[in-house]
Amino acid sequence: MVFGTGGWRAIIGEGFSLANVRRLTQALANAIIRRGDEDCGALIGYDRRFLSDRAAEACAEVFAGNNIPVSFLPEPTPTPLVTFATAKQQAAYGLVFTASHNPPEYNGLKVFAKSGALLLAQETDDIESEANHLGAEDVVRIDLDVGLRSEIVARPTFANDYLDMVESKVDMAAIRAAGLATVIDPMFGVGKATLEVLLTEARCRVLTIHGRHDPLFGGRSPAPDLGALDSLRAAVRDGGFDVGMATDGDADRIAIIDERGEYVDINDLLLLLYFHLRQTRGMRGGVVRNLSTTQMLDRLAAHFGELCVETPVGFKHIVAGMQEHDALLGGESSGGLTIRGHILGKDGILGAALVVEMLAHSGKTVSALLDQVHNITGRLYIVEESIPATPQMRVIIPQRLRDGVTAQIGTHTVESVSNLDGTKVRLGQDHSVLIRFSGTEPVLRIQAEASSREECHELIGHIKAIAGIATA
Template identity: 50%
Template sequence: MTQQQPAASTIDRGTAIVLAAGADDASRRLLVSPLGDSTVAELAVATVRKMFSPDRIIVVVAAGDTTLRALLGDDLTYVEQTEPLGTGHAVGVARAAVPADTDVVLVAYADTPLLRVDSLRGVVNRHQLKGADFSLLTAVVDQPLPYGRIERDEAGRVRAIVEVEDLDADEAAIHEINVGAYVAAPSDLFAQIDALAATGEHRLTKIAQRFLDADDVIVSYQIYDTDEVQGINSEAELALAADIVLKRLFVPTKNTDTSIVFGTGGWRAVIGEGYTLGNLRRLCQAIANEATRKGIDHQGVVVGGDRRFLSRESAVAAAEVFAGNNISVLLLPDDVPTPLVTFAAPYTGSAYGIIITSSHNPPEWNGVKVFRADGSLPLDDETDRFQDEANALRVDEVITLDIHLARKAGMVVDRALTEPYIDAIEKIVDVEAVRGSDLRVIVDPMYGTSQLTLGTILNDMRVRAEFIHGAHNPLFGGHAPAPDLQRLSSLIGMIENGKGTYDLGMATDGDSDRIGIVDETGEYISTNDLLLLLFWYLHEVRGEKGGVVRNIATTHLLDRLARHFGEESREVKVGFKHVTAGMEEIGAVLGGESSGGLTIRGWILGKDGIFACALVVEMLAVTGKRISELRSMIYEITGRLYTLEAGVPSTPEMRVAVPRRLAADPLTAVGPYAVVGIDHTDGTKILLENDNWALLRFSGTEPVLRMFVEADSPEKAQELLDWLKGFVTA
């Protein structure tokens, strides 16, 4: 197995003794049972490795045991307990293996694998700071567990540990338990073990009691996350531990866990926590390593940033890493839209396009999107390699070249690609057809990056365009720059107050890859309806034959329209990389998602809100119809379905409980409506009659459980959404 490296902050003169001999064969089998992507014993030892270097970790195993040695690695020290006399005896057999310069010993159990490193470090730290003779971990729990109880005196000092079998009625009501991790100087610890052994007793808790009886300085460190105390002494407890491990995977990263994790739209994290320049540099080093291994490093990379806080500094930092790895960089000046970088990768023949952005996330977030040479998003196996290698890199393994030297050497070249991007759009969108249409539109870029590019295109079309919220504001007006109904009140209000002044309202999100539309009356037009209009327009007016691809959360009316045209429709997982892959597979003319992203055949392999806005303007000019008129016409073909969606904060417990409840109690009906199928491809999609459906899906970019429904009537849609909410909160 791959050896784990010790943490940089190991306890220099400390030694850990991990008890893994087990009381019998059954307990030893549990130690090697799978838990998460590891085993019980591996998980316990992995935590200890974060505090102690391998040569100062002693694992006590049963006589003749080879399985644990193979699992845990040969860089640790192993001693055998030849007969199972007790936990104190197990610690005693490790005596000869403890390095002579050890000044503190931590004793931990391999069958308590959920202890966090902060808890173990906390008890060791308090022991040393307070000059204690003996220290132990405790926890206050609200359920009966088979642990000894902690008795304290009036001053709050620990005075006794009462074993479960010795509890009387009053003691059984005590909620503070002895977790079973201890710290002491080796000479004191082994002296007490010897003294107790002389009485024929070998339990470690009795040794702890000897320290208490001697009136030594005793320190306790309390655990507040009671999930940590879950021991593994039965299959049932193993199942409970597995739930806890799974739940922890979804806990938002905090100051001690700032790993880089890719979601459906790149890597995103809170600035100053997960998103740091240090993490960014490690990620860019991993991408540079991948390019070098694949032999595409000579192609160079394109790097740009949006208007978020730290985006410009991040773009420069990224450029320094690639230049430091002898990979040339085309650095886009100022702020740029994400679709421009998507376009730039194939346009310049670069190995990768890198954009610093967190898309529509709230202002305190930032992140990175990576595009391949053809402008497509990497699939999961590739982003997994990026994040895994980045997380394994140390700071001193990142190679950089100062930006001034890089520019002087020609390794970093500043170059704007706004004009080539606009020219490429205007080769596909019929600019001439729009001229003379006398259209007047209002645009809300939501303080994002679309004003220059979209403004230029609209000007070339001779469209009278008015922009709002165009200033550079990293706070985005105090809310997430997502072009949905709740955040476009200013745009809607201006159209309503204009009383026929405007033909169309358009919005783009923070990095301009999503679109929002408001019709001439001020009604917000869902992306589901917009996709229907554009599919009809492309197929029937522009004569571009082909099918349509949508994600699992997008309207089934697209399927109905495709059947009407005699074309294929395809449903894919959430994530635009899946949409573009599906488009290529069936030769689709349009691909989109209900959250505001779309592209067409022949354009970039990613969503583009700027291009989408230009195409909508073309559609209005060429057809001579308003959005409201086009919708009525399309509904005559497809009929109506009504969509609703909602989201609730997703706790780690929900991530475990909701899928389990769905699996344990297969649905046959949602209220009075019969279930005709269940799809677990991406979340859980409940299929009902007549293209009605309901979807539960945990977001890949935010800690949110999303709920989507589509039904024959608004009332039925609300009924389905209420049912989903009730199911989730039950």
């Protein structure tokens, strides 16, 4: 069992098994007992993936067997709701069984601290090490029915409290007055019910697609990327809707489609929301982004006289940066975001609420708002390639980059090289090229940002040559 940037993820039937779930839960229970935190209990949620409900039951049985009270949520639940409930209840740990946007053959686990933030690397390293040294004979558990009868396992719901909290962050009266027409695509995941209630209470007209339970997610990864949202684009365009919104499998990420049926790059979505919060709502504060997210956010923050902070990939680093700098918005190019005063984790449901508030307050279309923001920031484009990675590549490629990156990449002058997370080469005019290994999948990601897509492809070609990666 290995924790990455977004928790533990593995292929079902290989790394992800009920036996491993029990061992990992026992390690978490041991940590709670060592801290004397038993009375705080554990909170458990799960998504719609295959085996998620069974894994959550197995987890509850182990905590109960260790005499640790369990709040076991009664239905498939968005990850942001688990984050919220963990902090509200001050549980020793909050857990949600999900593999987020990974392909259907994966499952996994995210673990949250009392604050609702993801555990930091040192704690996950310790738990991972202990779990991997435990055997089946070290696991203490009782049957779930026994735990329910003895009331050490309870089945509370936090759905209404969570929705009340999200609604408190936006101007519901303005949204109700706007009469917006929306399409939502939960991608067969857990966002359906929560989004429908939120938008219905906001008096939006709501059409839902891909809302049924399908653990195969329609045969693709439940990631709200351009290639996965053709149906949402068509629904918005053909139905004359104001906006389409998609959440990933566990509803902590969001993507949107504009009124013309065009996909809005998530980097542009972050620009729109920061502009809305800072300009329209008049909220002060900077922005925190990870190093694979657009530097147009730096330009927009500078326009407002605010700070933009860069962090490693992993939303826990964004949260830490927001807390350190009292930032207004934190976001990443994969669709995760949160705002100051909200949960210490990414939230696609909140993202949807902010999008409809933005449209209601401005009275403009998404495309018109984006043109307005680009008039301030100018345009930068990002192109990314993903390459299957081997363990040997993790050793060889960083060595080649250390030796091969000099004063020039092609015609571009190298301004600086960062090894904060992978290797990021910064060039003039906010251009850059980043090469890093994913923390959630066995892939190498190569990303370039430049003033045109052609320049991006050129930069990717240069860095691949330096790294010794063959170009197809």
